[in-house]
Amino acid sequence: MRNRFLRTIFVALTFLMTLPTLAWAEDAVETAAEAAPKIDTGDTAFILVSTAMVLLMTPGLALFYGGMARKKNVLSTIMYSFIAMGIISIQWAFYGYSLAFGPDLGHIIGNLDWLGLKGVGVEPNPDYSATIPHQVFMIFQMVFAIITPAIISGSVAERMRFSAYLLFIVAWATFIYDPVAHWVWGVGGWLRELGALDFAGGTVVHIISGVSGLVAALIIGKRKGYGTEPMIPHNLPMTVTGAALLWFGWFGFNAGSSLAAGSLTTIAFVNTHLATAAAMMSWVIVEWLRHGKPTVLGAASGAVAGLVAITPACGFVTPMSSIIIGLVGGAICYLAVSVLKGKLGYDDSLDAFGVHGIGGTWGALATGLFASKAVNEAGNNGLFYGNPDQVVTQLIGIAASWIIAAVGTFIILKVINVFCKLRASDEEQDAGLDITQHGEDAYTDFPLAGSPLGVGVPAAYAVGIAVKPALQNKE
Incomplete structure (x- = not known):
């Protein structure tokens, strides 16, 4: 009887002693469940809408460029952009996404674990998409990959053969865009590890496309009659319509890069609009002062210059800083288009380099000047917030982007020219x-x-x- 009583007491004490452990284990399970990636329907809906908006930017770019082309080249100019929606989408799904965002190889490129979108499902990926399906992140990044090579076409419009262009954009996306996207945005990428800031594509999209456009224009040569024949835009209403679509879609481009619907999204959205408005005004004012008249083409071009300039900084700076970035961006892009191009004599047909190359470079540098951790804790402070080292880091990112774009484009075009004529007769x-x-x-x-x-x-x-x-x- 006494032994039975003691056993009962022992069991009871043991049970009481294990209660805290059981409770802790239960809490741990709940905490783990809470910490595990979980799809947020609001974030998912927002990024899907943003993806559609960014996709619309490529037809918008086609209209923007098409209106600036001469009448006999409008369809070919539009086709440069439109075809990218088909061919780059397939490239991205087969291997481009895996190269850009797949598991890191030496801080330079992603491996091919995600070849053919293997393993890219509808569950979140904690490295990139903690609250949205992995496929949503993949297709959001796809529309960036689509528009970037299309931007280059503005430098070679009216003289590059279509067959050569197709070969070029596939090779360029593979050997230039995908690696740079990994450097800047991929987990393990060397510029990301270095601390370079690029919220939505100043280096990844605009610098490399603009610089590549300049190199392509130099290699292919000037249009027949350039400098001796009038080469004025044939349909400015088309160009303004394209600029309006770009402005609209850019909210998805920049605000969507927060990958969630929240306070940071609001910051990127507001900064995008303010910088664009400021750049449009500064371009028009400088043009007005120099030539006596403000042009509609100038207003449209200035707006695009502002969109480009604020892209890398939109999630790191204050609204007043974004206005300054836009004011400077509009003015320097205007000078690049109206003064620099004339002095150096290159034929950047539709000013891809003058707007995207120069505007993207300024935006990346300005990020190092105006970035503030008070705006985005995940970023860093820039020069004006006590951290001059960020400017150095940004300059490294700019230099790396210029070099790979210039050297890579030169090699790609020279190889293609062995098999296929680049220039129309x-x-x-x-x-x-x-x-x-x-x-x-x-x-x-x-x-x-x-x-x-x-x-x-x-x-x-x-x-x-x-x-x-x-x-x-x-x-």
Whole structure:
């Protein structure tokens, strides 16, 4: 009896002693469950909408560039951007995403673990997408990869063969965009580890596309008649429409880069708008002072310059800093387009380098000046907040981006030129790339009366049929 009593007491004491342990274990399970990545439907919806907005930017870019091209080249110019939505999407899904964001290899590139989107499912990835499905993060980054090579087309419009352009953008995305995206945004990337700040793509998108555009323009050469023939925009309303779509889509580009719907999203959104407005005004004012008239093309170009300049800084700076970044960005991009290009004599057809290369460089540097941890604790303080080292870090990122873009583009184009002519012939440029590269005319609103092809057949197709054999004989 006594032994039974003692056993009962022992069991009771043991149970009481284990209660705190059980409670702790239960709390630990709950804490682990709370800490595990969990999909937030609000964040997911916001990033999906942002993705659609950024995708719309590429057709917006097509209209922006297309309106600035001459009438005979408008379709070919639009096609440079539009085709990127198809070919780069496939490249990204097959291997581009894995190279840019896959598990790190030597701080330079991602490995191919995610080849063909293997392992990229609908569960969150804690390294990149703690509250959204991994596939949402993947496709959000895809639309950045799409528009970046399309920007380059603004430097080579009206003279680069379409077949060569296709080869170029696939190679460029693989050997330049994907590695730089990993350097800056990929876990383990060397610029990310160094502390370089780029919230939404100043180095990854704008510097490398603008610098590559300049190199491509120099290698391919000037358009036939450049400097001796008028090469004015054929449809400014189209250009302004494109600029408006870019401005709209850029809110997804910048605010969406917070990867959540919250306070940081608001900061990026407000800064994006203020900098764009400031840059538009500064471009117009400087142009007005120099030439006596403010142009609509200047207002549209200034807005895009502001969007470019604020991109790397939008999630790290205050609203007043964003206005300063925009004011300076609009002015220096205007000077690059109207003064620098003329003095150096290069043919940057639609000013991809002047706006994106110069604007992106200023934006990346300005991030090192104006960044504040009071705005974004995950960032760093810049020069004006007591940390001059951040400027040095930004300059390293800028230099690395310029070098890989310039050297990589030079090599890629030289290799492609061995197998495929880069430049349209003088005869093809005279006829226009719409006809010679695509067999179409953007404006076919009159019949070709008396044509052997029959009444009502668009004139462009008849001209194309007549011109093409002659061009082939020339070759």
